[in-house]
Amino acid sequence: MNSRMLLLAVAGIDESYVRESERSDEVAAEFRANRIRKRRAFAAAGAAAVVCAAVLGVMRFTRPLPSVTPPSESSVSQTADRSEPSSAEEDPAVTVPGAAEKEDAITAPTGEPTAPVGNETSDAPSRSGDVAPSASTVTPDRPPATAEPPSTEKTPDRTTSPPVDAVPTAPPATRPTDPSAENPTDPPAARPTDPPSGNGDPGGTPGAVFTKRSVGYEEAKAAFAHPIVPCYDGNFTGYQVGIVSRNGDVNADGSFCLSVDYTFSDGHIGLTDQDRLGGSSAxxxxxxxxxxxxxFYVQTPDDYGSYGADSILVGYYPTWDSGVAYQAVFDTDADIYEIMDRMIAVEMT
Amino acid sequence: MLKTGQAIAALRRNADMTQEQLASALFVSRDLVSKWETGKSPPNYQMILKMAKLFSVGVEALFDRDRVLTEELSPCLPPGLTVGAEELKEALNGFLSSLSLRDRAVFVRRYYFFEEPCAIGAAYGISDGYVRTVLMRTRKKLKKYLKGAFL
Incomplete structure (x- = not known):
């Protein structure tokens, strides 16, 4: 097919389309209208996520919590149901759910007198039971264990969960060598005090969850332990660090920072340490x-629909499947070149 | 075929004009003419039309349409496609009818009028980067459309 043929074909473009393209005002108005529509949809989705997270958080705290009773039997049975399956299965035990929901679960306000919200600090020793229920509810993707009796605690309905962010998946859990470790009657209260498996091995952390926290630049830099650069973009809204921890206790031994997100009004750029992930996100x-x-690798919804019909994913992997991976998720209307410019602006030197 | 910048310089010299004189004739700065000639920035389509008129040549002398079509549109055609220009024209119009007004307008401006993305962006109040983004997506859709239509 030579260019002459193409030239003839484009020369035969319908006259009505040609005239239409010359009506700049009309086309410009459609561009504007589409931009506004997308922004509203983006804002609405964000608002819906916040509302869902808040509702979920309130629901959790309005349920009778085992933690408000002495941390003995009730928490033993429930935690056993929750945490044992992950050690018994080879499936990724630390499926990393959306961060916002976990954060909201911890910080969601409640008027319930039985809910010790004011005590929701992760360094209180007696609070392992407090945090554990949240941890179980934010790992709904975990498949049921085949070696364990069915859990008596109802897992939350996925439809009530808030939207989940891009989900990095940690390496599979190591199957315990000691069969007795799989016994659901063992007191799981001892689990939080198990020796940490090390920062690079979240798979050894049964019940691990991924928590995103909004932080300042210095804190993000310190947590991520990489020389991230500050962002001065006009649409920039803040930094979020993603912490992998046991049962949501971000200050517990073995917790580590997996990622840092630069959030913008129309999307975010995530930096993930693939060495800590123990896998590739490239x-x-x-x-x-x-x-x-x-x-850069640009994925539109046509290529990879799981990022949503309104999202576009741009990946940049300077050291391929090790080191830091850069992935940007933005509204499909965003200018790809602007996204790439933003990614280059936050690239670590 | 000379590149646009080289063609402008050649035509200007043939007309015995300096960059200053050409700039004055087009109501632009000499720096801009210099950028066109050195390829640092392409002239928009309106300027190409003005220069074609000024130098009494066809637009083809200043603008390599073949290059645009070969580099940008040819990859949309399925490999080994053997259809006539008429069939291709019909398919192209069918494809355009499936597009939104904005995507269609951008496509027509680029491949019918051969306007530069910056000129299209200026006309529609969007950035040239976004124009390139729209064009890239539209070409991808065209490729899929032609594949479905002819293969």
């Missing part, structure tokens, strides 16, 4: 885009 799906001496 993906070559989508269109390769060479820009400013770097290779």
């Amino acid at each position: 993906s070559t799906l989508g269109e390769v885009c060479e820009y400013r001496g770097r290779t």
Whole structure:
């Protein structure tokens, strides 16, 4: 097919389309209207996520919590149901659920006198039981264990959970060598005091959860332990660190910072330490885009619908499947080149 | 075929004009003319039309339409496709009818009028980066459409 043929084909474009393209005002108005529509949809989705998270948080705290009773039998049975399956299965035990929901669960206000919200600080020793219920409710993706009796505690309905962010998945849990460790009658209260498995091995942390926390620049830099650069973009809204911890206790031994997100009004750029992830988040799906001496992978909903019909994913992997991976998720209307410019602006040198 | 910048410089010299004189004739700065000629920034389509008129040449002398079509539109055609220009024209119009007004308008401006993305962006109040984004997505859709239509 030569260019002459193409030239003839484009020269035959319908006259009505040609005239239509010259009506700049009309087209510009449609661009504006579409931009506004997308922004509203984006804002509405965000608001819905916040409302869902708040409702879920209130629901959790309005339920009778085992933690408000002495941390003995009730918490033993419930925690056994929750945490044992993850050690018995080879499936990723530390499926990392959405962060916002966990954070909301911890910080959600409640008027219930039985809920010790004011005590929701993760360094209180007696609070392992407090945090544990939240941890179990934010890992709904975990498949049921086959080696364990069915849990008596109803897992939360997924439809009530708030939307989940891009979900990095930690490596599979190591199957315990001691069969007695799988015994559901063992007091699981001792689990939080188990020796930490180390920062690079969240798989050894049964019941681990991923918690996103909004922090300042210095705190993000210190937590991520990489020389991240500050962001001064006009749409920038803040930093969020993603902490993998046992049962949501971000200050517990073995918890570690897996990622840091630069959040913007229309999306976010996430930096993930793939060495700590113990796996690769690099993906070559989508269109390769060479820009400013770097290779980006642009995934539109056509390529990879799981990011949503209104989202676009741009990946940049300077050291491929090790080191820090950069992934941006933005509204599909966002300018890809602006996204790449933003990613380059936050690239660590 | 010379690149646009080289063509402008050649035509200007043939007309015995300096960059200053060409800039004055087009009501632009000399720096801009210099940027066009050195390829640092492409002239928009309106300027190309003005220069074509000024130098009494066809637009083709200043603008390599073949290059745009070959580099940008040819990859949309399924490999080994053997159809006539008429069939391709019909398919192209069918594809355009499936697009939204904005995507269609951007496509037509680029491949019918051969306007630069910056000029299209200026006309529609969007950035040229966004124009390139729209074009990239539209080309991807076209590729899929033609594949479905002919294969």
